[in-house]
Amino acid sequence: MNHALNIVTSTIASSIRSWRGTSASKTSQPPAKTLILFDREGCPQCRFVREALTELNLDVIIKPCPQGGNAITQLKLETGSSELPLLIDENTEQQIRGAEAAVNYLFERYRGKRPPKQLLANRFNQLASSLASGIRFNAGTVAKPSKGADKPLTLYSFESSPFSRPVRELLCELELPYLLVTLGKQQKSDMGPANFRFTLKPYQPIANSKRDAFFKAHGNVQVPYLIDPNTGISLFESADIIxxxxxxxxA
Ligand SMILES: N[C@@H](CCC(=O)N[C@@H](CS)C(=O)NCC(=O)O)C(=O)O
Incomplete structure (x- = not known):
C-alpha cells in the first residue's frame, strides 16, 4: 500500500476506536517481569488488550501469531488452544485468555480498579474494532514468508499511533517477536507530532518517565522507533522501518 494511504487509513482506524490507547497513566509501576502477549495485530479482540497496555503504561513482549504462521500452530500444540489474545503474567503466574478477561485482569492488578467500558469487548466495541481492522484491509492478520529473527526486536510505540500501526502489522505478518515499549501521552504537551507540540514552551516530558528517558537519549520523543539487536540498526520514520x-x- 502507498505509504500516505497507509497513514490515512491508520488514522481512520484510530478514530474509529475513539483514539483509545493514546493516554498513559502517570502512576503505574512496571512489574518486575515484563508481560507477554500472544497477539495478532489485525485481530479486533487483541486490540483491546494493547489499548489497555498503553493506557496502563505497561510494556509487553509481543509474540505475533498471524494466521497460517508457525507461532499459532506452536501455541495450539503447547496450550491446546489457538484462541487469541493470550496474556502471560509471570509475576503472578497467570495465563489469561480472551480480551475481556485480560483487560479486566490488567486493570485490577495494575491499577486497582475496573477498566473503562470503552475497553471491554462488548458488541459495540467489537464492531468498532472490527471496522478498524477492516479499514486497514485486515493488515497484520496473515503470515508472510519470513526469514525470522534470532533475537527479539524492540519497538517504541503507543497503540493508537497511526505511524506505528503499519510497523506493528508488518512485525506481526513476519512473525517477529518484539519488546513493545509503550510511550503513551501523559500530559497535554505530549500531544501532537514530535515537531509540532501543542505547547508554546520547550517540550519537557514528565520527569523520570519512559518518555523522559527517550527524550534524554534522542533529544525528542517520536514513535515508531525500532531497535534491531540482530543487525545493530536503530531507526526512526515509519516508511524507513517498513x-x-x-x-x-x-523471505
Ligand atoms: N514521519 C514520522 C512521523 C512520526 C510521528 O509523528 N509520530 C507521532 C505519533 S503517531 C509522534 O511521535 N508524536 C510525538 C509523541 O508522541 O510524543 C514517521 O513516519 O514515523
Whole structure:
C-alpha cells in the first residue's frame, strides 16, 4: 500500500476506536517481569488488550501469531488452544485468555480498579474494532514468508499511533517477536507530532518517565522507533522501518 494511504487509513482506524490507547497513566509501576502477549495485530479482540497496555503504561513482549504462521500452530500444540489474545503474567503466574478477561485482569492488578467500558469487548466495541481492522484491509492478520529473527526486536510505540500501526502489522505478518515499549501521552504537551507540540514552551516530558528517558537519549520523543539487536540498526520514520523490515526479514 502507498505509504500516505497507509497513514490515512491508520488514522481512520484510530478514530474509529475513539483514539483509545493514546493516554498513559502517570502512576503505574512496571512489574518486575515484563508481560507477554500472544497477539495478532489485525485481530479486533487483541486490540483491546494493547489499548489497555498503553493506557496502563505497561510494556509487553509481543509474540505475533498471524494466521497460517508457525507461532499459532506452536501455541495450539503447547496450550491446546489457538484462541487469541493470550496474556502471560509471570509475576503472578497467570495465563489469561480472551480480551475481556485480560483487560479486566490488567486493570485490577495494575491499577486497582475496573477498566473503562470503552475497553471491554462488548458488541459495540467489537464492531468498532472490527471496522478498524477492516479499514486497514485486515493488515497484520496473515503470515508472510519470513526469514525470522534470532533475537527479539524492540519497538517504541503507543497503540493508537497511526505511524506505528503499519510497523506493528508488518512485525506481526513476519512473525517477529518484539519488546513493545509503550510511550503513551501523559500530559497535554505530549500531544501532537514530535515537531509540532501543542505547547508554546520547550517540550519537557514528565520527569523520570519512559518518555523522559527517550527524550534524554534522542533529544525528542517520536514513535515508531525500532531497535534491531540482530543487525545493530536503530531507526526512526515509519516508511524507513517498513522498508528495512521487508528488506531484512521478508523471505
Ligand atoms: N514521519 C514520522 C512521523 C512520526 C510521528 O509523528 N509520530 C507521532 C505519533 S503517531 C509522534 O511521535 N508524536 C510525538 C509523541 O508522541 O510524543 C514517521 O513516519 O514515523
Amino acid at each position: 522498508k528495512y523490515l521487508n528488506d531484512t526479514y521478508a
